[in-house]
Amino acid sequence: MGGGACGHGGANMGAASDVEYGRNVEQPCKREASGDSMATTIRTSPQPMKLGARELLRAYIELTKVRIVLLLVFTTVTAMIIAADGIPPLSVLLPTILGGAMAAGGASVINQYIDRDLDARMTRTSRRPIPSGRIAAVNALVFGLALVTWSVLVLALFVNWLTSILALVGAIYYVIIYTILLKRNTVLNILIGGGAGAIPVLVGWSAVTGSLNFESMILFAIIFFWTPPHSWALALLVNTDYARANVPMMPVARGEEVTRLQILLYSIQLVIISLLPTLFGTLNAIYLVSAGVLGGLLLYMSAKLMREKDGAAARRMYKMSTSYLAFLFLAMILDKVIL
Incomplete structure (x- = not known):
């Protein structure tokens, strides 16, 4: 280490x-x-410094x-x-x-x-x-x-x-x-573990309907397939950190080249899945256009990451993936509220 x-x-x-x-x-x-x-x-x-109430509260919030x-x-x-x-x-x-x-x-x-x-x-x-x-x-x-x-x-x-x-x-x-x-045990950590971050949409859906259906599972799938490219882009940035801690993230276990390819492949799957809400009538035109534009930008950044093998490209991909999810779900809200 x-x-x-x-x-x-x-x-x-x-x-x-x-x-x-x-x-x-x-x-x-x-x-x-x-x-x-x-x-x-x-x-x-031997002479510990006690945190004030404000600093202690800030630390708990940070947690x-x-x-x-x-x-x-x-x-x-x-x-x-x-x-x-x-x-x-x-x-x-x-x-x-x-x-x-x-x-x-x-x-x-x-x-x-x-x-x-x-x-x-x-x-x-x-x-x-x-x-x-x-x-x-x-x-x-x-x-x-x-x-x-x-x-x-x-x-x-x-x-x-x-x-x-x-x-x-x-x-x-x-x-x-x-x-x-x-x-700590498998390179599949993000692939399988991504389900945890997708469960909140099921929480929201069930809060309103008291049940789950196919539409709610599409929302789950969007976040599930968004998690790997987002997390792996971050892993490319802090690859040395993960290697030092013996955490088998994709860049550590399979190498950066494989990681970039996997980011592109999962981004393609994500964009396809993101169009399903309109296919099944859950959402309409505002979302469809937004998902298409955002998906195009995500694929462009993923392809660029394949060509530009540096930290700047990985950082742009990480930031883009964060913005992608936020704006995609904002488009869902606008589609429902406006149309």
């Missing part, structure tokens, strides 16, 4: 009591390697990955608008947003608790609240579990049981199937 792996480490469960609530840990750490595994042991600072949660909530609301053929009642909309946000945020927090050793080794993630010592690992775990629990209760009490169960399934999918079983 590279020298940057030491950075700032988070306390593990055994040492959680040594890291005080809201206190920093000093940068030096020692590593203990056994076989192919590597453990990171953190030494607490939830707010920007990702907002995108997931946006897809949830979009599915609700499509299912309701317009704006759903606030009595359903508001608790679904709250419950969905807590489920997504809680799952992200638990993910960071489990991955705190990896985050400490990777430059991109070493300043997250747990590895940087701003939040003790055990406190983060309790926070994450509380968020997921409250999400299940809110959705069950104020929406319906199917929506509550789907939110819980999404959290379990992300934490157990992706984080624990797949991420």
Whole structure:
């Protein structure tokens, strides 16, 4: 592993009591390697600096990955608008947003608790609240579990049981199937794990209808097939980080050339699937035109990534894929609200 792996480490469960609530840990750490595994042991600072209330609150909010949660909530609301053929009642909309946000945020927090050793080794993630010592690992775990629990209760009490169960399934999918079983063990981690990010549209659909149907599964498929090219573009940018942490992302396990090809192939599949809502009459002209234009731009950037084998091209693809999903779902909303 590279020298940057030491950075700032988070306390593990055994040492959680040594890291005080809201206190920093000093940068030096020692590593203990056994076989192919590597453990990171953190030494607490003899003069820890206590975080103020504002800084501590900011750290907990950061744990939830707010920007990702907002995108997931946006897809949830979009599915609700499509299912309701317009704006759903606030009595359903508001608790679904709250419950969905807590489920997504809680799952992200638990993910960071489990991955705190990896985050400490990777430059991109070493300043997250747990590895940087701003939040003790055990406190983060309790926070994450509380968020997921409250999400299940809110959705069950104020929406319906199917929506509550789907939110819980999404959290379990992300934490157990992706984080624990797949991420560290197989190059298929993103291919299979992408289902976790697609479940929020099912949450939104079921909140309005109390059931799922073929149309909701098309929305699920759009996000499912969007996840690999989006995540692999990021992996191309931080390939060294993933290699240092022994995470078998596509560029690490199969090489960058194969990754670029897979991004193009999955982008093609994504664009085809994105047209299905109009084929089955779920959405109309505004969405069709938008999906066509956005799909063309995505394919152009994917093809360009095949030719320009540098970080700038990967960064453009990553940003484009993020914008693609946001504008695609915005087009769905406009199509339903205007037409």
